[in-house]
Amino acid sequence: MEKKNWRRILSVTTALFLCAGGVQAGRAEGKSPAGERANKAWLNTDIDGSITEETTARIQDDFNLAANKEYILKLKIPAGKTQNGGFYEVGGIVERLRVEAMKDESATGHDAELVKKYYGLLSDWETRDREGTAPAMKYINEIREISTLQEMTAWFADREKGGLFSFSLPSRVGGSFGCLFSLSIAVSRDDPSVRVLSVDPMGISLEDAAEYRNMTENGRIKNEAYTASRRFVLSRMGFTEEETERMINNTFRLETMLSEYMLSVEELNDPANIRRIWNPMDFAGLCEAAGSFPAGEILKGWGLSEGVTFNLAEPEYMKALGSIYMEENLELFRDYTVVRMADEWCGYLDRETRDGATAAANKAKGIEGRAEDDVLAMQMTLRHLPVPLDNLYIRRNCTPELREEITGIIHDVVRIYRTMLEGETWLTEETRKKAVEKLDAMTVRSVYPDKLEAWDDLEFRDAGEGGNLLEATITADRYFRDRVLALLKQKVDKTVWNRYEMPVSDSNAYYSPEDNSINILAGILNGIVYQPEYTYEQKLGTVGVIIGHEISHAFDPSGSQYDKEGALKSWWTEEDKKAFDQRAAKLISYYDSIEPIEGMKYSGRLVQDEAIADMGGMKAVLLLAAEKKDFNYEEFFLAYGKFWAVKRLRSEEINKMKTDVHPLAYLRTNVTVMQFDEFQKQFGIQPGDGMYLAPEERISVW
Template structure:
């Protein structure tokens, strides 16, 4: 799991022509709403909310540690018009972005990969060419969808999806087999729908309502630009949402996926023959033909109920609904690489969701798009230009020290039995460590990719489609090839990524070079500051191997129970208390933290902090004040009320102020350092304090 928020910092990001998403900024004249009620921490300022902390406030570390430590930043920082939120992560991302932007016109970058990166970036910022082309590049895709009249036409279109923006209404992903981590598997399940969280189709939230309304406006405007009348566009949008609602009725939302044991429930291996028998009407095996023809005969069906529903819905009666889904996926994805009018439509949609007017930064958007589509090509340029081998070495050495301390902690964990303890230590000792950048760049091959200049008849859309086709071909090969343990999970850990994560399918922690700077890492900082920042992040990621999700996978990344029943029950009791405690926090009126959704991150925060304090206890004259205040700076952020509501409802990470306050109040060292006593806002009675690892 990643340590940072899922919602990014840039205004507009292209996600490989599957969907287009806008990011948002804070309203300039928004009414600030404070939480009410007698829930835990009700006296703390919801300081993630833009404008909630002002310079004239008198805030003590004993009453609201996060707001007190970060007061100057919280009261003076403004969310730029090209961002929906700001945080320690976005600030560091801005630094990395500026470094990489300097490489986009660097003529000394002569490698094939660098030339691909520079061309795609310059294609994106060439608005004169994009505006001159207008909707022309996407119209052949729209016209092909318009030709579909019958269910047989639809099947033919979806079966031969090479060179198409939108494919079959299903999700297909290639990753390690849950129960054989040495080989990849093809996972199939529900597609992404326009509201994102399937739960919103059953019981829509205020943020879901905003998203639905914004989606409707943007989709209809794009349809009109593609030649449909206003009435036709409205009807297509209505048909789209009606069919999406039927599909979503059989799909898992966040409420289902956050339940313990969910991973086991979505592991349903089937052969091609079995899949065909399970899906007699919805021709799923036809849509998987590239894999089947290449020799794949085993698939993991993640949501059997979804497949059953698709067989019910795949009829002549719903052809127009499926066409509407194809049109939406094609137009919303394609719009991000078309002309300024299309970009304005997407920006308007983002503004509606955020409740504020936003203004995109073209260069930032171009960089993030290029980085998304050519992740490791950008990563190599960045690593070669800016990352010192000593940084990689120093962080690897720090991880070794943290692992050693974690091993001692596991050996001394009183509530673990010997059998489980042994397996836990074996898992820790088998941990794979990936820091800064890969050792072997030859694993990331772009030699077969060619992007055409406009003089050669290419344009931004055709070049993005070329990248999509390369990814398609590589995915088929990936499904057939044993896993190379040296291969990084590039979509999450390319070197320029400002984040860190634990990957449960190969038992690895991944610390990309992007996060090794800013407030996260300073090689000249004191040990206490380093422990409160990058050390805390390392401990956090290691703990993910032993959180409610990671604990279900063994040392090799296989979904396998390595717990005794007694130890599993004790672990469940401890984590349930964490979920219950965080579930009490009312971030906005009526909007509470979902303690079960955030349990992995809160357990990881607790584990990371306790690990660092274990190290601190062995050091003479340790400066706990610097340690705790450095930790608090990790989670400073500001967002609009709309975005804070959306994050609280859908993000696996709790709000930043809780990642500080509700975590540090669990450890006695915090009370001793800042003289926190009963009656203070940060006080929590010893018998109520949480501990897992």
């Protein structure tokens, strides 16, 4: 489960919970009926098949459709993927650049050696096919032989078994399967100079606890995909049909029992719950909170006890775990662990297992084809050797000139943001002053770090030395875990980029409330987002808005609860906080009223932070535009509109609707631009037009 924390311009691809063979998160059946008109008279153009040559609209009625029709019509969803579009094309470029970095024969040094060796293991299909599922069965059989709860606990408590597979890095949320909770490093909400260990519920197949209470189409699709893939993989692993069905059912049963005590995706992302999931405690406190679940014994086995501060994000979950962790339920726990391990590792075995699992899941989701071997190999390299591969990308693609230019734009946007905050007259001067202080204290990380951390002492064996892919993967994960755990003992150093959270080669950008920083990553500065020859207007419409968006997260309903250092401490007067909440409530009810797909309600609670950030960023950048004589607004708005243009499978749109904290693409475009006079004026929008919004109806919080 993703913890409430970092806010990004794009959601991170759902972690490879199912199978590293390239199954994409979320997906569905056939084409949507064309012409599902949602809010106002807008067409939800996100869904594949919703536009045809004949579909037309004026910019004044549906800006997104009019501006992006030709582009969307030509878009193709690549093999093995669920979507494509402006930003996703940037992702595609990064994917290619990373593959080139991975395969660069001329690269030297330890990073290159590690990557080459791992790529060699990934590409050695002769060995992989010969070994079949045996590398995984070594671990799975050990779990199958567990016959008492005490033995199960001992397996969980083994630092190199349950302890290794439970460690979930934030960038691979959902990936933990070793134990019934997952661990990650976080920063103390009371004192942001120290780190804590976050203890969260286990990953669940349907990704959202709400789906187990009341299954929607999104849950049904995921369930079908997992079931198909698991049937295939477990039978490849030699389980009988009867065993396979029992294990699949037991996994679902255990997840259903426990999900009752987990927060839903909507609850987890609700800014109102930020304090609810901050429950710091020491080791003794954690043991007590776990009730009869042997969390203390397990954590002690992993070397994590006295001297560590834990954050038990969802205490009810841990208590519930204690109430069902008993001998009579042993089979549930054992089957769950085996199934999750099979999910996780099917992509590291022979070709038939990998491709069969992917094909089974893709069929349920409506995904056609699969990604090329090299792309899959790159994704796995990035997952297990993120720092070495990121280093190679930086050395090949990043220049000081690029960083200098982007840093200059960041400084411009920060400067204008100060002007914007100072002009927010609905706030008292006291709060406005605090907001400006927070802006001034913001750490800026631009493009790539100067100092590249090196994984100098990581070594693993290649096939010639008797190693195999799974063994190398586990060795790399152990190294990764130990490096991240070592951070627990260190004070937070704001000058260091946290590439464990997100490699800078990702096509993304984020705001981190815990250190009040914006992070504009190298990967996003490709394709449609940035070209050196772009006009000033185009650069502002893409890079400028992205920077403004990230800054705005410091002042959205979540980010605004943190102070300038990153502590969860209010700096608002009561009166101003009330005014802010009222403005946010207006925005929430607007999104609540939208039906992006007929019969499916949207959630303002889920998307409020991101919607506010989109509008805040746009507002700041428009102030910058106003400083330039003859600013070309048309070019600016068209550049903005294009980077959210998307074409995706209907199932992916449903998945986004239910789990993505960002508004759907067509809404990100239309709802954002219609809040501003500059837009209304540029396109001559009149009352009665689909893009018209009377000033008193506007929902921009800032």
